[in-house]
Amino acid sequence: MLDARERGADYLVRRHYVRWPEALPWLIAIACFFVFPDRMTFGGQVLIMIMFALSLDLILGYAGIVTLGHAAFFGVGAYTVALASLRLGWSEPISGIVGSGILAGFVGAVVGWFILRYRGLTLLMLTIAFAAMLQESGNLRSDITGGYDGLPGLMFDPLLGTFQYDLYGHTNYWYVLTVLAVIFYFVRRIVYSPFGQALTGIRENVRRMHAIGSPVHRRLVTVYAISAAIAGVAGALFTQTNAYVTLTVFDFDNSAKVMVMLILGGTGRLYGPFLGAAVYMILEDYFSKLSPTFWQLGIGLLLVLAVLFARRGLLGLAEDARGLLAGKRGSLASRRLVWKRDYWSALGSSAFDGAVIGFLAGFAVNLKEADLMTSYVTGMPERALVFTLGGAAIGAGINAVALLIAGRTAVEEPPS
Amino acid sequence: MTATALQVEGLNRAFGALPVTRDVNLTLERGARHALIGPNGAGKTTLVNLITGALRPHSGRVVLNGEDITNLSQAERARRGLARTFQINQLFRGLTVLENLCMTIGERDGHCSNLWRSAGAKRVVIDEALDHLDSLQLVDDALRLVRELPYGRQRLVEIAIALAQKPRVLLLDEPAAGVPSSESHLILDVVAALDPDIAVLIIDHDMDVVFRFAREITVLVQGAVFTHGTPEEIMHNEQVKAVYLGQEGHHEGHHAGQGARHG
Numbered sequence: 001m002l003d004a005r006e007r008g009a010d011y012l013v014r015r016h017y018v019r020w021p022e023a024l025p026w027l028i029a030i031a032c033f034f035v036f037p038d039r040m041t042f043g044g045q046v047l048i049m050i051m052f053a054l055s056l057d058l059i060l061g062y063a064g065i066v067t068l069g070h071a072a073f074f075g076v077g078a079y080t081v082a083l084a085s086l087r088l089g090w091s092e093p094i095s096g097i098v099g100s101g102i103l104a105g106f107v108g109a110v111v112g113w114f115i116l117r118y119r120g121l122t123l124l125m126l127t128i129a130f131a132a133m134l135q136e137s138g139n140l141r142s143d144i145t146g147g148y149d150g151l152p153g154l155m156f157d158p159l160l161g162t163f164q165y166d167l168y169g170h171t172n173y174w175y176v177l178t179v180l181a182v183i184f185y186f187v188r189r190i191v192y193s194p195f196g197q198a199l200t201g202i203r204e205n206v207r208r209m210h211a212i213g214s215p216v217h218r219r220l221v222t223v224y225a226i227s228a229a230i231a232g233v234a235g236a237l238f239t240q241t242n243a244y245v246t247l248t249v250f251d252f253d254n255s256a257k258v259m260v261m262l263i264l265g266g267t268g269r270l271y272g273p274f275l276g277a278a279v280y281m282i283l284e285d286y287f288s289k290l291s292p293t294f295w296q297l298g299i300g301l302l303l304v305l306a307v308l309f310a311r312r313g314l315l316g317l318a319e320d321a322r323g324l325l326a327g328k329r330g331s332l333a334s335r336r337l338v339w340k341r342d343y344w345s346a347l348g349s350s351a352f353d354g355a356v357i358g359f360l361a362g363f364a365v366n367l368k369e370a371d372l373m374t375s376y377v378t379g380m381p382e383r384a385l386v387f388t389l390g391g392a393a394i395g396a397g398i399n400a401v402a403l404l405i406a407g408r409t410a411v412e413e414p415p416s
Numbered sequence: 417m418t419a420t421a422l423q424v425e426g427l428n429r430a431f432g433a434l435p436v437t438r439d440v441n442l443t444l445e446r447g448a449r450h451a452l453i454g455p456n457g458a459g460k461t462t463l464v465n466l467i468t469g470a471l472r473p474h475s476g477r478v479v480l481n482g483e484d485i486t487n488l489s490q491a492e493r494a495r496r497g498l499a500r501t502f503q504i505n506q507l508f509r510g511l512t513v514l515e516n517l518c519m520t521i522g523e524r525d526g527h528c529s530n531l532w533r534s535a536g537a538k539r540v541v542i543d544e545a546l547d548h549l550d551s552l553q554l555v556d557d558a559l560r561l562v563r564e565l566p567y568g569r570q571r572l573v574e575i576a577i578a579l580a581q582k583p584r585v586l587l588l589d590e591p592a593a594g595v596p597s598s599e600s601h602l603i604l605d606v607v608a609a610l611d612p613d614i615a616v617l618i619i620d621h622d623m624d625v626v627f628r629f630a631r632e633i634t635v636l637v638q639g640a641v642f643t644h645g646t647p648e649e650i651m652h653n654e655q656v657k658a659v660y661l662g663q664e665g666h667h668e669g670h671h672a673g674q675g676a677r678h679g
Binding site: 004005007008009011012013014015016189190192193194195196197198200201205206208209210211212213214215216219222313 | 468470488489491492493494495499500502506507508509510511512514515518519520522523524528529530531532533534535537539542543546549550555556559560577581616646649
């Protein structure tokens with residue numbers, strides 16, 4: 001048994017060590033290539049969104065900067081390679097993404113220097129405004145940018161002078177995966193560095209950071225620029241993958257979507273972006289085939305579920321489950337779980353949550369057949385009833401099982 | 417060897433039309449044990465905020481170790497050896513106690529500009545952090561999250577962070593506030609054992625605390641220095657009694673009485 005001192009030192013010294021589950025996302029990504037060789041164009045898009053979400057994780061998850069305008073930097077990167085290729089004749093892909101990263105990072109530093117004096121809602125509005133300004137300027141000079149019609153038919157040189165972009169996106173998949181791995185390596189180092197620690201400090205308590213002498217503004221601008229650069233690289237890859245770009249890359253939608261992906265996966269966790277972006281993209285793809293008109297309802301349901309059951313994202317949920325199974329209280333894994341001895345109210349509230357979800361799920365299932373949202377309750381009362389009650393039973397059931405296993409019911413501690 | 421550690425000259429600050437700090441002068445010698453007392457709303461915390469740079473004065477100067485720091489930011493002042501604790505805990509609640517300390521040391525020594533090396537690679541930092549925790553008997557809580565600690569222990573972390581800054585001037589804003597009296601002696605012991613080289617300014621309501629530690633007392637009333645003197649002088653100052661008894665009622669008077677016995 002180590003004494004408290006050694007345990008403490010040990011924890012910090014080992015924290016950044018690579019653990020074996022960390023290989024999992026990469027193995028899955030490689031396996032996907034062999035299992036779904038005909039879906040590699042889509043696979044490349046998923047990897048790009050992972051990279052984009054990762055850039056957001058660095059500022060939102062670690063530094064606590066809330067932004068709904070991160071698409072601005074994605075767009076800067078996307079247009080850098082497009083315009084370099086079309087207007088300057090520079091079509092070499094790798095120098096293209098490096099240049100995009102540098103340019104987006106520079107823009108991030110300049111913008112960040114101005115807007116990171118503010119926090120909270122003010123900052124949120126400024127980030128939205130900046131993305132909108134870029135989009136509008138692009139629209140104003142549509143002679144250069146191609147406006148909302150976009151710049152089609154971009155051609156890029158073969159990778160490293162040898163590997164041609166192919167119709168199935170095979171080359172592209174490996175290319176994007178490699179870039180993602182390199183960027184991930186950088187991000188991981190940053191997160192575990194003293195600088196990364198200072199970022200979590202800013203997220204946790206900015207007043208204290210000022211009081212201990214931290215140059216908060218400089219730290220924030222630095223990480224904002226790095227994040228912008230990564231978003232820029234993601235944007236550049238997006239253009240290269242599609243050989244096409246329009247001003248919609250600056251859309252508010254794009255900014256919001258990447259935030260949803262990140263939150264769905266879990267913020268401040270490094271692998272949250274992987275899970276969140278992959279799940280979101282795959283479900284989006286699936287739902288849009290299921291119901292081309294109402295596919296967004298499926299995504300909405302997913303978010304409702306996440307908000308009810310996984311406030312800290314899917315990875316947070318996994319941590320809680322692990323803590324629950326281990327039956328440990330107050331362990332690092334289950335630190336946000338509090339145990340509630342008031343069984344009946346816990347069962348009741350989970351039953352209610354389940355009922356709401358069941359009702360919405362019935363709604364979603366109905367879409368496939370009827371495509372008529374209004375007729376759900378009036379037109380199919382049996383299904384509405386079955387789904388609602390079923391949802392309630394499942395909700396209560398989940399907690400009842402926890403009750404049987406652990407002798408207690410679990411609820412999540414409200415954010416303080 | 418005595419030298420002036422902190423000097424406040426003619427400090428003024430108003431919130432709108434309300435002056436909250438009026439022509440305050442204050443001098444802390446090196447190793448000073450100075451108390452700042454005054455009834456509620458006297459502007460004690462505002463004064464701390466002005467000294468640390470959380471607020472800017474409308475006129476006047478703050479001089480730290482001979483250097484005019486009036487126009488420096490809060491962080492720059494902190495790096496020059498001015499540390500504070502907050503009346504209400506300001507901690508990194510979601511991090512472990514040890515991380516709270518490592519962060520402070522990292523920022524103090526400038527490690528936190530490093531984006532590349534692992535934070536765990538600097539054993540010196542970790543060891544120093546553990547030393548600080550050791551001296552406040554917090555080592556057993558090193559790996560607990562701050563928010564899981566009882567309030568009294570959190571209060572100690574607050575002080576540990578300030579000490580880890582290796583300050584030359586330390587401002588303690590009601591160090592024992594909110595701590596049950598059964599535990600407050602722990603904190604007061606720590607305060608009593610502070611390095612004699614550090615100049616300490618204690619802001620407190622509790623006359624027990626004040627008369628136990630202070631060698632000098634400044635009384636602040638309605639934003640201005642009402643009087644200044646040794647604990648003896650303040651204790652026997654009829655005007656101070658009137659201010660305290662008049663505005664704070666029986667409770668504070670009771671504490672003052674206890675303080676007198678300590679003296």
